[in-house]
Each structure stands twice: as structure tokens, then as C-alpha cells.
Amino acid sequence: MKKxxxxxxxxxxxxxVLNWIYTKWxxxxxxxxxxxxxxxxxxxxxxxxxxxxLGESSNNTCGVEELGxxxxxxxxxxxxxxxxxxxxTKEASHAxxxxxxxxxxxxxSTVETVVVTMNLRSFDARWIYSNLETxxxxxxxxMEDYPxxxxxxxxxxxxxxxxxxxxxxxxxxxxxxxxxxxFPYEFEWDNVYQxxxxxxxxxxxxxxxxxxxxxxxLACHYIKSYGFQIRDDNPRLKDFDDIVALSRKRGWHLVxxxxxxxxxxxxxxxxxDLMYLMKQNHDYLxxxxxxxxxxxxxxxxxxxxxxxxxDQDWTTExxxxxxxxxxxxxxxxxxxxxxxxxxxxxxxPCDEGHYYFGDEVRQLDAALPYGPALMLPTDxxxxxxxxVNVAFMMQQPDTLHIANxxxxxxxxxxxxxxxxxxxxxxxxxxxxxxxxxxxxxSTMRAAQQLKIFVYNPSEHAVQLxxxxxxxxxxxxxxxxxxxxxxxx
Amino acid sequence: xxxxxxxxxxxxxxxxLLFYVLPQKLRWLMLLAASCTFYMWFVPKYIxxxxxxxxxxxxxxxxxxxxxxxxxxxxxxxxxSIVSTLMVLMIFKYLNFLTENLSLLCAQLGIAKHYVTHxxxxxxxxxxxFQSMSYVIEVYRxxxxxxxxxxxYSLYVMFFPQLVTGPIERPGNLLRQLHxxxxxxxxxxxxxxxxxxxGFFIKMVVADHLGAYVDKVYAEPSAYNSWxxxxxxxxxSFQIYCxxxxxxxxxxxxxxxxxxxxxxxxxxxxxxxSIAEFWHRWHISLSTWFRDYxxxxxxxxRVKFARWAFNILVVFVLSGIWHGAAWTFLFWGFxxxxxxxxxxxxxxxxxxxEMKSKWLSISLDALRIAKTFVLVTLFWVMFxxxxxxxxxxxxxxxxxxxxxxxxxxxKPEMWLYLGLFILSDLLLFNSRFDQWCExxxxxxxxxxxxxxxxxxxxxxxxxxxxxxxxxF
Numbered sequence: 040m041k042k043x044x045x046x047x048x049x050x051x052x053x054x055x056v057l058n059w060i061y062t063k064w065x066x067x068x069x070x071x072x073x074x075x076x077x078x079x080x081x082x083x084x085x086x087x088x089x090x091x092x093l094g095e096s097s098n099n100t101c102g103v104e105e106l107g108x109x110x111x112x113x114x115x116x117x118x119x120x121x122x123x124x125x126x127x128t129k130e131a132s133h134a135x136x137x138x139x140x141x142x143x144x145x146x147x148s149t150v151e152t153v154v155v156t157m158n159l160r161s162f163d164a165r166w167i168y169s170n171l172e173t174x175x176x177x178x179x180x181x182m183e184d185y186p187x188x189x190x191x192x193x194x195x196x197x198x199x200x201x202x203x204x205x206x207x208x209x210x211x212x213x214x215x216x217x218x219x220x221x222f223p224y225e226f227e228w229d230n231v232y233q234x235x236x237x238x239x240x241x242x243x244x245x246x247x248x249x250x251x252x253x254x255x256x257l258a259c260h261y262i263k264s265y266g267f268q269i270r271d272d273n274p275r276l277k278d279f280d281d282i283v284a285l286s287r288k289r290g291w292h293l294v295x296x297x298x299x300x301x302x303x304x305x306x307x308x309x310x311x312d313l314m315y316l317m318k319q320n321h322d323y324l325x326x327x328x329x330x331x332x333x334x335x336x337x338x339x340x341x342x343x344x345x346x347x348x349x350d351q352d353w354t355t356e357x358x359x360x361x362x363x364x365x366x367x368x369x370x371x372x373x374x375x376x377x378x379x380x381x382x383x384x385x386x387x388p389c390d391e392g393h394y395y396f397g398d399e400v401r402q403l404d405a406a407l408p409y410g411p412a413l414m415l416p417t418d419x420x421x422x423x424x425x426x427v428n429v430a431f432m433m434q435q436p437d438t439l440h441i442a443n444x445x446x447x448x449x450x451x452x453x454x455x456x457x458x459x460x461x462x463x464x465x466x467x468x469x470x471x472x473x474x475x476x477x478x479x480x481s482t483m484r485a486a487q488q489l490k491i492f493v494y495n496p497s498e499h500a501v502q503l504x505x506x507x508x509x510x511x512x513x514x515x516x517x518x519x520x521x522x523x524x525x526x527x
Numbered sequence: 528x529x530x531x532x533x534x535x536x537x538x539x540x541x542x543x544l545l546f547y548v549l550p551q552k553l554r555w556l557m558l559l560a561a562s563c564t565f566y567m568w569f570v571p572k573y574i575x576x577x578x579x580x581x582x583x584x585x586x587x588x589x590x591x592x593x594x595x596x597x598x599x600x601x602x603x604x605x606x607x608s609i610v611s612t613l614m615v616l617m618i619f620k621y622l623n624f625l626t627e628n629l630s631l632l633c634a635q636l637g638i639a640k641h642y643v644t645h646x647x648x649x650x651x652x653x654x655x656x657f658q659s660m661s662y663v664i665e666v667y668r669x670x671x672x673x674x675x676x677x678x679x680y681s682l683y684v685m686f687f688p689q690l691v692t693g694p695i696e697r698p699g700n701l702l703r704q705l706h707x708x709x710x711x712x713x714x715x716x717x718x719x720x721x722x723x724x725x726g727f728f729i730k731m732v733v734a735d736h737l738g739a740y741v742d743k744v745y746a747e748p749s750a751y752n753s754w755x756x757x758x759x760x761x762x763x764s765f766q767i768y769c770x771x772x773x774x775x776x777x778x779x780x781x782x783x784x785x786x787x788x789x790x791x792x793x794x795x796x797x798x799x800x801s802i803a804e805f806w807h808r809w810h811i812s813l814s815t816w817f818r819d820y821x822x823x824x825x826x827x828x829r830v831k832f833a834r835w836a837f838n839i840l841v842v843f844v845l846s847g848i849w850h851g852a853a854w855t856f857l858f859w860g861f862x863x864x865x866x867x868x869x870x871x872x873x874x875x876x877x878x879x880x881e882m883k884s885k886w887l888s889i890s891l892d893a894l895r896i897a898k899t900f901v902l903v904t905l906f907w908v909m910f911x912x913x914x915x916x917x918x919x920x921x922x923x924x925x926x927x928x929x930x931x932x933x934x935x936x937x938k939p940e941m942w943l944y945l946g947l948f949i950l951s952d953l954l955l956f957n958s959r960f961d962q963w964c965e966x967x968x969x970x971x972x973x974x975x976x977x978x979x980x981x982x983x984x985x986x987x988x989x990x991x992x993x994x995x996x997x998x999f
Contacts, residue, residue, distance in 0.1 A: 043713050053973065057981050065985050073989055177989065188984060195731055195987035198533040 058188035066187045073194060074181035076136070079127040080143045087149045088125035090115070090374065093137045094156040097298055097356035097366075098128045102349050107360035114367035114385070115154070119374070121381045123149075129178075131171035133161040134278030139182045141285055152292040152377055154370055155282060157328075158356055159300055159320055159340070162275045163267050164214035168207045176200055220268060222315060231266040235259050243308065246425075246478060246513065257352060258308040264354040265305060265313055269320045279328065287333055292377050295328055295336045296370055297321070298356045299343035303428045307345075307476040311463060318465070318472075337373045339366050341472040344428050344509040346393060361390050392424060392510035400504045403442060403495035410503045412492035417448075417484050424510040429491055430474040433464055434502040441497040444475060448486035456486075462493075472505075479510065528568035529994065530777045531731055538565070542687075543784045547711045555678050555705065558686070558785075565687040566650075573649035576615060577685065583611045584659045585680045588666045592673035605667045612656050612663075620648055624852035650997055651691030653849055657816055659684050662698045664820055671698045679705055688781040692774050692996040694792045694812035701789065709786035718961035721976075722780030725951075725960040728979045730773025733948045735988030736941055737766040744935065745911060748924035755935035756925040763911050764904045765945060768796065770995045771810070776960070783961070795956050797903070800895035802867045805903055813849070817842045832872075840864040850910070855918060859909040866902060940986065947982075 070077045083091050092098065092112035101108045112126035127140050137155050144150055160166055176199040181190045193199075202210070215232040228234040243258050245251035269276070279295070286293040306314050321340045329336040347362035349355070358366065364387050375382045389395055396411040403410055410431075429444060444460040462473040483489060491508055495501045528535050542561045549557055567574050587608035594600045626644045662683065665671035674680040683702045689695075709715075744751050744759035751759070775792040782789045792811050799805035806814045825838040840861065847860020882888035912918035924932070955963050964972050 043716065046713075046717070049973065053977050053980070057977060057984070060981070061985050069985070192984045193533060194989050195984055196531055196533045196536065197989075197991055201991050 054188070058186045061188045061191060062186075066191075069191060069194075070181055074178045076127075076129050076132075076140065076178045077143060077182055079129070080140055083125040083127060083150065084145055084148045086123060086125050088123045089149055090119065090122055090124040090152045090154065091144075091150050092124065092126040092128075092154045092156075092296075092370075093132075093140060094126065094128050094296075095132045095158065095161075095356075096128075096130045097156060097158065097358065098126060100349065100355075100357040102359050105360055107364075109360075109363070111358075111363045111367050111370075112154075114364050115370050115374075117385050118367070118371035118383055119378055119381045120383055122378050129175070131166075131169060131175055133158070133166065134275045134282060136175060136179065138278050138281045138285065139179045141282060141289075142184075143182050144289075146289070150291060152294065152374055153282075153286060154294045154296050154374070155279075157279070157295045157297045157324065157336070159298070159317070159324070160264055160354065160356070162269050162273050162320065163264060164211045164218070165263060167274060168202075168211045168214070170204050170207055172207075173199070173201055215263070218267060220266060220316065222312065226312060231263060234266055235262050238262055238309075253352070254308065257304070260354050261305050261309045261313060265300070265309075265317050265320075267320070268316060269323045276327070283328070283331060283334055292374070293334045294370060294373055295324075295334060296366070297324060297336055297338050297340055299339040299341065299358070299362065299366060300356065301343075301345055301348045301354070302341045302472070303345035303430065303474045303476060304348070304351075306463070306474045314463065315465070335373045337369050339369050341430065341432070341474065342366075342369065342505060342507075344393065344430060344507055345476075346390070346428065346509040346511040359390075361387070361393065390509075392421065394508040396506040398504055400502050402500050403493065403503055404500040405498050408495045410493035410495075411506055412490050413508045415489045417486050417489050420479060420484060420489070420510065423512045424479050425513040426511055427477050427479055427491075428474065428509045428511065429477065429507070430472060431493060431506040432470050432472045432504050433462055433493070434468065434470050435462075435464055436499050436501075437467055438465065441499055442493055442495040442501045442503075444473070445490070445492055445494045446477065447490040447492075448483060449488040449490065450485075451487045459494075470502075470504075528565045529997075530774060530781075531727065534568065539781055539784070546709075546785045551708045554709075555676075555682050558705075559678055559682045562682065562685040562687040562690060566685065566690055569650045570647075576619065576649050576652070577655060580612055580615055580656060580659050581681050581684050584608050584663050584684075585674065585677055587663050588673040588680070589675065591663075591666050595669075601667065605663060608663045609660060612660050616652060616656050619646055619652055621848075621852045622646055654693045654695055655684050655690060657695045657813075657849075658693075661695065661816060661820065662702070665698050671702070674698070674702060686782070686787075688778040688787075689789055692771070692778075692994060693810075694775060694778070694790045695816050696789055696812070701787070704787050712786065715783055715786045719780045719782075719784035721961040721964050722776050722783060722959070724780075724976060724979045724983070726773045726776030726778075726780060727983045728773075729769040729776070729948055730994075731987035732982050733944050734766050734769035734773055735990065735992045736944055737762045737769070738992040739988065739990055740935055740937060740941070741766055741911070745913070745917065745921065748917075748920040749928070750933055751924060751928065752930075752932035752934060753925050753928040755933065756921060756928065758935055758937070760904050760908055760921070760925065763907050764797070764900070765948070767907065767910075767995055768793070769948060770992075774994050774996065779959075780961075791959065795952055797900050797952075798896055798956065799899050800892060801870050801899055802863060802902065803870060805899055806863075806867075813846065817846055821845060832875075835871075836868045839867055843867065853914075855909050855912055855914065858915075859906055862906050862909065866906075944982070944986065 092115060094111065098112055099110045110126060110128070112124060112128070116124035127137075129136060134155070134157075141153060141155075158166075177194070177197075180194040180199055181187070183190050183193060185193070212232065215235070216230055219230055220226070220228070220234070228237060239255060239259050242250040242252070243254040245254050283293065300317065302314065302317065305317060321338075325336055325338060328334050329338075343358055343362040343365055345351075347359045347365070349357040349359055364385075368385065371382070371385075394413050401410055429446075431444075433442065435441060442462060444462065445457050446460070447455055447457040449455050460475055460477075464471045464473060493503055493506065528538060538561070542558070545557050545561075546554055563574060566577065587604045590604045591601045594604070622644050623646055626642060630643045662671065662674075662680075666673050674683065679702065682705055683696075683698060686696070686701060686705070689701075741759050741763045744756055745763075748756055772793045779789055779791070790812050794808040794811065796805055796808035799808050822838055822842045825841060826834055827838065828835055830838070843860040843864025844857060845860070847856045847858070847863075850856045850859070882891065908921050909918055912921060951960070964975070967975075
């Protein structure tokens with residue numbers, strides 16, 4: 040037995056020496072080869088960054104022909120020229136990845152503020168069981184809390200979930216079948232699997248009222264991507280909770296950057312039911328993290344318009360320059376409180392056909408029933424603009440539709456014709472958003488002037504902000520718009 | 528559970544610890560539970576198939592012994608047992624292949640209705656069914672007493688170190704040892720650990736790195752130049768050897784930790800001077816199984832040449848089909864058998880003469896070894912290819928792509944790993960790593976352990992390559 044114990048001690052000493060040799064001469068090479076994500080942490084430390092932005096492809100994806108090709112984090116850095124800002128960007132990453140990255144930041148690092156991307160789709164089964172998950176998890180093994188030699192052993196023994204594409208596909212389908220979706224009203228389907236199948240089976244009609252396979256496919260994508268309800272056992276929540284705990288321990292300012300989703304398309308293709316789920320999930324995240332001490336949630340959820348989404352035939356958070364700038368401006372606004380003296384206002388021109396009326400809150404009441412109005416001579420409407428997205432945020436005292444979106448056409452003879460659209464507001468006393476996809480038709484073009492505004496005919500006061508009007512072609516053409524490219 | 532997983536590295540010490548802590552009367556139960564856990568880690572429900580085989584063969588063994596004085600009845604029990612075991616094998620391993628081929632035949636004959644099954648092969652089925660059959664045959668022959676304890680018999684079939692890829696044990700060796708009381712001995716732990724470390728090195732460092740190169744070339748042979756294709760063929764010879772040898776060595780080591788000696792499966796097979804010798808050195812437990820239960824009952828070598836050749840072909844074709852339900856495996860077995868016959872015919876025609884010069888003798892032996900290696904390597908192409916088209920592409924690319932195509936771009940460290948393995952294999956000629964270490968100075972031993980552990984941890988492939996023989 041004594042001999043046995045001596046051998047155990049010798050083995051321990053041997054492992055200690057092997058760990059030293061490995062750390063000294065082999066570890067860095069292995070990190071470069073198998074866990075380049077860890078190099079992002081080292082880079083942030085080497086650059087002595089004070090603000091660090093953690094994101095996935097939403098941070099560094101640009102349109103193919105874009106001239107402004109900066110990342111969201113780079114636009115953010117422009118607001119704080121005197122505060123060193125860095126980023127850790129890895130495609131398909133999510134809260135768990137961010138937690139590992141942050142955990143590996145040295146205690147001596149200069150980081151003060153951490154901006155963590157919160158992507159709604161990352162809570163969904165398709166992301167949780169994504170085929171990118173295995174390589175991502177593999178990258179995290181070398182970042183575990185053990186000595187490097189032990190981590191390398193875990194990597195050698197494949198101590199991470201390895202799932203085949205078939206297995207992942209089956210898990211996703213199983214989740215879609217078994218995860219119920221619940222509405223406060225009667226809904227035809229019990230789960231996403233049924234909903235998606237029925238949508239695919241029935242088909243969707245396009246603007247010309249014809250069954251359109253492309254529309255149907257896109258509607259199904261949206262249903263599968265957003266047709267879920269975040270519940271307390273969602274694995275991402277634990278990861279975000281871990282980030283909060285770690286951030287408190289390290290004394291960082293923590294900012295969760297809730298990314299913009301293409302609510303315009305979701306509404307246009309899958310309608311109010313999907314919007315209900317999206318809003319519910321959005322509210323869940325805001326309620327869970329928005330009130331925590333030391334945590335700021337930047338809510339970009341509905342603030343980027345369809346025209347600013349690069350991928351038009353898929354659900355992504357890839358934005359054109361204007362979209363990236365919008366996100367950066369909101370994050371900067373939140374961080375301003377931590378660096379008031381270093382903040383420098385930034386401006387940028389809106390894209391042609393895009394009109395944004397700002398974040399300022401307007402009260403619409405009996406004294407002033409009209410919100411800000413877009414007034415546009417119809418001869419300035421470009422030939423290829425076939426649709427117009429109108430979106431705004433509203434807060435109203437009850438659920439009656441007391442304020443409406445008005446699209447008014449002023450004809451050459453001085454007469455006016457108005458169409459009223461009820462807001463899709465379901466909440467009372469809270470900010471809620473509406474989005475409309477309207478046709479730029481020949482009647483509109485025949486008029487002299489187009490006016491778009493929100494009108495409150497009631498005596499109850501209604502708050503309005505973030506009014507946004509964007510004109511666009513019916514489909515964005517692949518190759519011109521609708522193709523994304525990672526920024527190097 | 529696979530050996531090269533973190534789960535196994537946790538599982539094994541717990542089992543070994545419990546084994547020595549528990550009293551002898553409870554050890555079989557613990558080992559059986561551990562073996563069930565080990566097997567059910569893959570797909571739990573497949574244990575039911577194993578259970579059917581175990582029940583049938585256990586009952587057959589007992590009944591054969593009880594009715595030893597009634598030869599016809601005894602034979603009937605043997606037949607029932609073997610047929611039912613083979614039926615399990617047939618359904619789970621060969622039915623897909625049969626229905627696929629029937630379906631093709633139906634299509635050729637213009638018959639519209641045909642059906643192809645898609646049954647998933649339970650892991651290690653061929654190994655434990657053969658192990659179970661060997662018990663029944665040995666009891667029938669009277670070489671083995673029937674096991675009356677269902678638990679011990681179950682453990683004999685399911686003993687976790689050799690459950691999924693062998694070695695295919697005989698009851699005379701394993702079943703006997705399961706009944707023996709094993710005392711804790713430092714020597715067993717030491718030898719077991721040595722074998723495990725060496726097994727991990729050859730599987731995770733050598734085989735898995737080679738696998739990456741092999742997979743690339745087999746996926747698209749025409750994209751590579753002839754030298755690279757030939758290199759990939761040679762690499763596969765080492766990959767499959769290191770993969771299977773590595774697994775068997777870990778199995779040996781895991782069993783040794785608890786004092787069990789299971790059979791060696793390899794004896795430097797690539798130093799064989801003929802195909803016949805190769806099969807004495809490669810997958811020994813399977814070769815001897817076929818020898819004892821098929822070849823000898825057919826008449827073995829004590830028959831005329833033609834009959835002997837027939838016996839050999841039967842054995843090798845069966846061995847090919849045992850490996851996998853595909854024409855390529857059958858062809859592979861047939862090719863080995865045919866070459867074996869040709870070699871024998873040539874030896875009969877041109878008997879070997881004793882060389883006067885030692886160097887000439889060594890040179891001739893080296894040439895014979897090289898010839899055998901080249902032939903075995905060429906045959907492995909049939910074994911590795913996904914189908915005949917892939918096999919043809921490999922051979923065509925190997926002889927026609929000298930001018931163009933990509934180079935395999937083998938990293939220098941690959942040569943180091945392969946070189947180390949070849950060196951170790953030569954040093955271990957007709958020996959085993961644990962025995963080889965035995966009389967070396969302690970400092971050298973620990974340096975070797977350190978080197979092997981370091982290479983296994985720091986230089987192992989991070990890509991996922993399942994054990995090749997798992998599919999059989």
C-alpha cells in the first residue's frame with residue numbers, strides 16, 4: 040500500500056511538471072488552433088479596453104456593397120473617443136459563450152463596462168440545437184477553470200456535447216412538437232410544429248393575392264424562429280444570470296443589448312399571433328433583467344426597420360449601416376451615464392426613403408391631437424418603392440383604440456382622402472409598438488401629397504415616440520441588398 | 528460509453544475501487560451493474576437484445592449439460608441456441624443488406640413493390656454474439672462446464688472492458704477468472720495503467736490524427752495526386768491497426784486493474800511475412816474463433832488441397848461478412864482467402880530453402896514483410912471504401928494521378944507520432960507494453976509514462992473519430 044501511495048505522489052508530481060511544460064510551450068499554440076475565441080479576451084486585455092462589447096455576427100456583418108463597414112462596437116467607440124473600447128465577436132455565440140469570455144478576463148484587466156448582446160432568437164430551439172453549437176462548445180473547453188493541461192485533456196476526450204446534424208434536427212423537431220405555445224385567446228395550434236406545418240400546407244397569399252411559395256417559406260421561417268415562449272427553465276436564462284452574478288462580483292457596469300428583430304416582416308408574414316409571442320418574450324427579458332441593480336437593458340427590439348435588415352429571406356440580426364448605427368447610438372446613450380464627460384454626440388444621415396422622428400416622447404391629447412407627420416410630395420416617391428413600413432411606439436391609458444395611424448392623400452384638386460389604421464397595442468400604461476406594411480400603390484402616386492401621422496381624437500392623453508417611416512421595394516433584390524458579409 | 532471519454536475516466540476508477548472494497552460474493556453483481564451501465568450509455572434499449580441472447584444461451588448450456596446422456600436432444604439445444612443467436616445477428620446486422628439487395632433485384636426484374644429495412648445495428652453485436660456462441664459450443668463439446676449462475680454467465684457475455692469490440696473471450700479463460708477471488712495487487716494496477724496509457728496514445732494520438740488524412744482522401748480520391756492516395760492507403764493500414772489495437776490495449780488494461788487477464792488480440796501484425804501469418808497476428812481472438820468453430824469442423828488442413836482451399840475460402844468470406852454487411856467486406860474476405868490459397872500453393876510448389884547467409888535471409892524476410900504489408904494495405908482499401916465505386920476511384924487515382932491533384936500535406940508532427948508508434952511496435956515485437964516496461968529502470972519507465980501522457984493529452988486529435996470496430 041505504501042508503494043502504491045508513493046506512486047500516486049509521483050504521478051501527481053509528474054502531472055504538475057507536464058502542466059508546466061504544456062502551459063509554457065504548447066498552450067498558446069493550442070489556443071490559436073482550437074480556441075481562437077480566447078485570443079479575443081487576451082486582445083481586450085492587451086488593448087487595456089475599458090468598454091468591451093460582446094456579440095455575434097450582428098456586430099460585424101455588413102451589406103456587400105456598403106461603404107460604411109464599421110462594426111456596431113466601432114460605431115459605439117466613436118461616442119467615447121477617450122475611452123478605449125474593444126469587442127469580442129464570435130459568430131453564433133450566445134450567453135454561455137459570453138459568460139466564458141467574461142470569466143476568462145483577468146481580474147487585473149481594465150474593463151469597466153461590459154455590453155452583452157441579448158439576441159431573442161438565441162433562446163429558441165433552433166439556436167440551442169444549432170449545428171454551430173458543437174464547434175462553439177469545443178472552443179470553450181480550453182477556457183474551463185482547470186489548469187491548462189487538464190483543459191487540454193478534456194478537449195482530447197471531447198468533453199463537450201457532440202451531436203450529429205440528424206440528432207440536432209430531431210431534437211429541434213421534438214422541441215417544436217413538445218413545447219406548447221399559449222395565448223390568452225383561442226389559437227388554432229398547440230405548438231410550433233403544427234403551426235408551421237399548417238402554414239406551409241395552406242400557403243400565404245402575396246400582395247397580388249396569389250399563393251406565393253417564397254412568402255410561405257419566409258412565414259414558416261419566422262414562425263419557427265420566433266414561435267416560442269421563454270420559460271424559466273430556458274438554458275440561456277441561467278447563462279445571463281451567471282453573467283449578472285459575475286459582473287457584480289467584478290464590479291462591472293453591465294449592459295444587456297437586446298437586439299432589434301425584424302418585427303416589420305414578422306408582422307407582415309406571420310401576423311398578430313407571432314407578434315404576441317415576440318412581445319411576450321421581449322417583455323419577459325425586460326422584466327427579468329431591466330430592474331436588476333447594476334444591469335441596464337438597452338431595448339432595441341423594434342427600432343430597426345425592415346429596410347435596414349440585410350437578410351431579407353431569412354431571420355437574422357444583420358443590419359445595414361443605419362441599423363448598426365441605431366443600435367450603437369442606443370447603447371451609447373445607456374453608457375453615457377458611466378462616462379458623462381467622455382460622451383461625444385454622433386450624427387449620420389438617414390438612408391433615402393427613411394424618415395425617423397426621434398426618441399423624444401410626444402403627448403397627443405385634446406390640445407394637440409396630432410403626432411409628428413411625414414409630408415411628402417408624391418413625385419418624390421421613387422419608382423421602385425412599392426411598400427412603406429410605418430412603425431412607432433405608443434403608451435395608452437386603456438386598450439381601446441383611441442389613437443390611429445392616418446395615411447392621408449392630398450389630391451391635386453385640394454381634396455383629401457384618409458385611411459385609418461388601428462394601432463396593434465395590447466398593453467396599458469406601458470410602451471408598446473406597432474408596425475404596418477402598406478402598399479405604395481397607383482392611387483397614392485396619383486395624389487399630390489402624402490401625409491403619414493398618428494391622430495388621437497379622444498380626450499385621453501396618449502404618448503408617442505420613435506415614429507419611423509421607410510419606403511422600400513417589395514422584395515429587396517439579392518446581390519444588391521439582401522446579402523450579408525462579415526466584416527474582417 | 529467509449530474508452531476515450533471523460534465519463535469512462537470517471538467510471539473506471541469508481542468500478543475498480545468498488546471491486547476491491549466489496550466482498551467477493553458481491554463483486555459479480557457490481558461488475559454486472561457496471562457493465563450494464565457501460566453498455567446502456569450508448570442506446571439503453573439495445574440491452575434487451577443482449578438479454579435475449581444471454582437467456583437463450585444460458586438455458587441452452589444448462590439443458591445441454593442436464594441432457595448430456597441424450598445426444599440428439601443435446602444437439603437440438605445447441606442448434607436452437609446457435610440459430611437463435613444467428614437470427615439476432617441476421618435481423619440486426621444483415622437484414623438491411625438483404626432487403627437492399629432484394630430491392631435492387633426486384634427493380635431489375637421490374638417488380639414494383641419492394642421494401643428496404645432501416646434497422647440500426649446495436650453496438651458490439653458481432654462480438655458478444657460470438658462470445659456467447661463460443662460458450663455454447665464449448666459446453667456442447669464438453670470442454671466447459673455449464674455455468675449455473677445466471678449472473679456470472681451474464682457477466683461473462685457483458686464484461687465491460689471487452690464488451691463492445693472484444694477480444695472475443697472463451698469461457699475457459701474469462702468465465703473461470705470471474706469466479707476467482709482477486710486480491711488487490713500493486714502489480715496489477717501498475718500493469719493495467721501502463722496498458723491504458725499506451726492504448727490511449729496509439730488511439731488518440733496516432734489513429735485519430737491519421738484518420739483526418741484518410742477521410743479527406745477517401746472522400747474525394749480524384750482530387751489528390753497518386754502519391755497522396757497511396758500514402759492515404761498506407762495511413763489507413765496504420766489507422767485501423769492503431770485504432771483497434773489501441774482499444775484492445777485499453778480493454779486489457781481496464782481488466783488488468785481488477786486482476787483479470789484477457790486475451791491479446793494483436794502481435795505486431797505488419798511484421799507478418801505472409802497472409803497466413805498476418806491472420807495469426809491480427810485480431811487473434813476472431814481468427815482463433817473461426818479456426819476452432821468453423822475451419823477445423825470443416826476439416827481444417829487435414830484434407831486434400833481443393834477441399835482445404837474451399838475451407839479457407841469459407842472461413843475468410845464468413846470473416847468478411849462478420850465485419851460488415853456489404854459486398855466490399857465480402858470481397859475483402861474473399862481476397863484474403865484467395866491470396867492465402869495462392870501463397871500456400873506457391874509454397875508447395877517452391878518450398879522455402881534455408882539461406883546460408885544470415886543477411887540474405889534477413890533481406891528476404893524484409894521483402895516478404897513488405898510484400899505482405901503492401902497486399903494487406905491494398906485489401907484495406909476494399910474494407911475502408913464506402914462502396915465499389917469509391918474503391919475503384921481510390922485505385923484509379925493511385926495509378927493515374929501522378930501528374931496532378933492536391934498533395935496530402937502531412938504535418939511533420941504526424942511523422943513523429945507514426946514513427947514513435949512504429950518504433951514502439953518494433954520494440955514490443957511478440958511482447959506487450961506492460962511486460963516490456965517490467966525490467967526497465969524506474970527513471971526510464973517514468974520518462975516513458977510522462978512522454979506518453981504528455982503526447983496523449985497535448986497532441987491528441989481534437990476531431991471526433993469513433994472506434995472503427997464499433998460498427999461491427
